[in-house]
Amino acid sequence: MTQDAAATPDAGGAGSSPGAGGPGSSTDAGCSAVAVSAVAERYARFAREEAPGRSELYAAWADGVARDAAVQAVLARIPAAHRQPPLVFAVSRMLGAEEAGYPRWAAWVTAHADDLVAECGRRSIQTNEPLRCAALLPALALIPGPLALLEVGASAGLCLYPDRYSYRYGRDDGADVALDPDDGPSALVLQARLRGRPELRMPEVVWRAGVDLVPRSAGDAADRRFLRALVWPGEEGRSARIDAALDIAAADPPLLVAGDATDPDVLRALAERAPAGATLVVTTPGVLPHIPRAGRERLIATIRGLDARWITIDPAGLHDAWTLPVGADGGFVLGLDGRPLAEVDPLGASVVWRTDAPEVAG
DSSP, X not given: OOHHHHTSSSSOOSSSOTTTTOTTSTTOOTTOHHHXXXXXXXXXXXXXIISTTTOHHHXXXXXXXXXXHHXXXXXXXXXXGGOOHXXXXXXXXXXXXXXXXXXXXXXXXXXXXXHHHXXXXXXXXXXXXXXXXXXXXXXXXXXXXXXXXXXXXOTTOGGGXXXXXXXXXXXXXSXXXXXXXXXXXXXXXXXXXXXXXXXXXXXXXXXEEEEESSOOOTTOHHHHHXXXXXXXXTOTTHHHHHHHHHHHHXXXXXXXXXXXXXXXXXXXXXXXXXXXXXXXXXXXXXXXXXXXXXXXXXXXXXXXXXXXXXXXXXXXXXXXXXXXXXXXXXXXXXXXTTEEEEEEOTTSSEEEEOTTSOOSXX
């Protein structure tokens, strides 16, 4: 998993303002030599280490940027927090750039520089990957229901519907697992690899809510277009998966609140709206890496101060909230109340259950 897709800008909704430092502001990077050099280095690294094997088109575009001083100067005008390659490429496609070779894309950037700079300054990567529910499900199975879900960095809330999706877990030993909602197979079937034997069952969700700096609506055509644009060219099946999840969310929208979740009052106020009689479960799947350290520590402390369970998916070394050694060799860890349960793919494609993790609800 690449840094841009899973560690730095993926969630975009908990603790940094998507519009701050936009073009013309006091924090605008301009096209200084330092900013241009930073663009060249960042895009070269993306082309070399992150895009290959996932999107050959993005690899070619990033390699082109790393060698093109004119395009570097355009991208250097975008605030540093909003010029990650996946975001710039997604916004350009959303605005009309063709999925063609680098020369044609570079010509589009030059012709639409002002529009690209302005739109990137208003956006953050808000990849909303429902497949993460396949990683969350084993942790949810450990919590007696009914459940009230509250997601931090929810985007359009696609990870708030674990009870509405079908699951197909493939095992190395062939003992595959199939789970469906009570009313039958879902329009969205999530496929993941599973090692270990955690309890797997469908959760009973009676309330779903989320907080994001800029929530997206599954029923809004412009928001759907942006979320689809965040899918990298070459990621087979991901667009269809997101479309199916958007349809499910649009049919029964969650409660989404605009706010900074690192402000304790924001999270507490939303948590207070959870129904009595349900177990409140706060989820932070992949969002904590996007929050500066002080805000992240404040958010974790706030969650722990709630009458709630906490499920998270984080890089192993991101924070000190783990109650046991994580031992994930730099990978991502699924945790429940700070206890590491499994090593997981950051977008949910695989779960390796720990031998010391509990296997039944309690």
